[in-house]
Amino acid sequence: MFMALSALALFVSSYVDAASYPGVAVAITKDDQVVAVQGYGHDSGGAPVTGHTKMAIASVSKSFTALAVRQLADGGRIDLDRPVFDSRVTPRQLLGHTSGISDRSLPEKSLAQPNSPAEAVDRARDALLAAEPDGRFRYTNTNYHLAARLVELASGEKFSSYLEKHVFEPLGMTETVAIDVTPRDLPADYSRGFGYAYGFSVPLDEPDRFVAGSDGVITTAADMAKWLAAQPNLMPQDGMGWQEDSQGRLRHNGIWFTGTAGQLLTKSGYGIAVMSSSGVTLGNEGTYALENGIADVLDGRTPPEPSSYRLLIDLVLAGLTLLSLGLCVRALRRPRRFPKGWQVLRFVPLGLMLASPTVLGLLYGGRDITFFQLAHYSLPLVVWLAVSSVMNVSVAVVRWKR
Template structure:
């Protein structure tokens, strides 16, 4: 049953003098009638709204559009507002992030059904311009791209470069001087570039731009009229509001972080359209679009892929359980979403949100509630992390501002000391600056100034702590040195002892 963010408002009503038994009878009869009407109008399990409300409370999510699909019945739940301040509806547009990979994989499978490409073709056969500075690249197959077993890795191909490449062609061209981190087909590593290469294959084989192919061959036939694709993660699109940054419950509309999203995360869609997409993958819509065998192949875990299929992943319904559902999530800096369905029961769940969070947990709980399985408690670990980061930033600011204000007094004491030990006394401030500069390194595994940009979007309070440490630390260090020098210049010259004959 569709549900919005608005709650019914009951105003006080004055009842004229009525006998109590009559009032009671009216209330009882009204309650029975309401129950009958609600029971007739609402799905039998229309309780997902409580889970969505709990999720928004835990994660501070401004807007959520969710759905539970059970046979021919669809329960939709919409809550909150979009980046323009409008109420979220089933036609509100969201970026769906890596849920787009299921569409790229399907595009490849459409071409395979038509005999234009084979999943086990070497990529160089269908994409002659594909080159890498590693002889093993000639063994990468189309299937390995779609299952993330190609050997491509962020260790050898940094996906967070700024400015990002602007097209699938450019992404492929930039691989010419890159190497692989593993032999193709031997290990799984989730790497977005795999799907950008796949998008380029679609362009070369079909002769159409990737977005145009998706519209003509997938979205239009399936009636997904509100769905489109962009090349970059931050590219604007008609009717697409901004997403949100949420820190400690405070939501701020913010632009999406620039990045390369073609093929791997550039699709924009709506809840209504994504319901159609899931139903297609369940075999209940657009049955003539793709062969049954190809559709099944998309959902089948691939060798050495760690449960990853082709644009989908085998997942458990709860932590520690055996994989029993097929799903895929999508995460950007200001948008997240998730979709999953149970092949055994046919029940599916969808979640689209306009901020960070854990939508996979909400979709799993929505599905679990429908099939009478235990739900997983929802907690937001970033609440504690952000509280600690904010506390550290406040403390660091207070200490460094104090050091700046008292720099003259500090310099006078050092000048007056018999052993100033200047280097040792300044070492703590130098350490603060260095730590601030490299603090994001443990997250990314390497020091790179570009990761500061990523950190600013994904963990803004960590970026604020780093910036505070670097800037105020440098000011405090510089002021202490300046005051120490001035104190030396202002010191009176030593008095020369008088000579005996003066």
């Protein structure tokens, strides 16, 4: 095991460097025993990341919400197959993302953000009543916002208090909290995560978002080790806050605009949790590869060589920005070569910029994102679209006046 842990530390360190992650924390268990808890790099304040550094686990939080619902179902206070909120949707369908609700029917990031699970239900009322559960998987945070409210109604406790009393405390997770809204409710000892652009990691606040039930758990690697060690007794299930991957392993990943995380249960009995302070960006869509690589090392396989396209993507976008700028300056200095009517094509980049949140959302399975959040996701993409839009509109206006 010592040699495996040594190889593991080398792999994670190499991956952190290749992926430009400022800070990462890892927890590993074997069956119900903690094997390793380790931090790598530094937080946004410059302090070393340790097993006790508070970090976001984003949508990995959904497995905690699902456990709370299952506890109440086991106690007879929630019927997993009985429709809720005067709709045709059942708790099981909410947890499995088969409720019929999607980011298209309720754009949960673009709409005004609720402050509590009760307000989240009010916001989702029309989408709930119109939802037709058809068994189709449509991932949306709204499902788990509603599940959080179910926990409150069934238990008579605030959702975050229920998790603290019935999940965190029994497992000894004393460094873990659940919050409702970012960044408002983040703990005082939580260090901001990072955004990434042009090869630089910059500390950023997470955008204002409602996260109760869906992605609001803040924890440490030490506490995640306790969580993973408890899984053999908690019996996690596919579609109940966990998802089965192509290899039959249970896992769930999470992305914030200022952090990424993931958890994985291997068939050989290992539990793996990873938390990174680097947010989702083009070229960093989550910690899947890191978790898979750790699993390979633990199972005696050689993991793929760590690599990342983040810097390359941003450099390409920087090149496109300079090219757009240069071409438009050149166009301004040359005589008009086409009829005025053709100048309307100069507005295409502006249209692409305005449509970019919708287009990106469609590319990611119909997910919702605001333009402000898109700038967190890829500032170089937004800069290119903005520069191209401004310059092309300027050329169109000048050419029209000549």
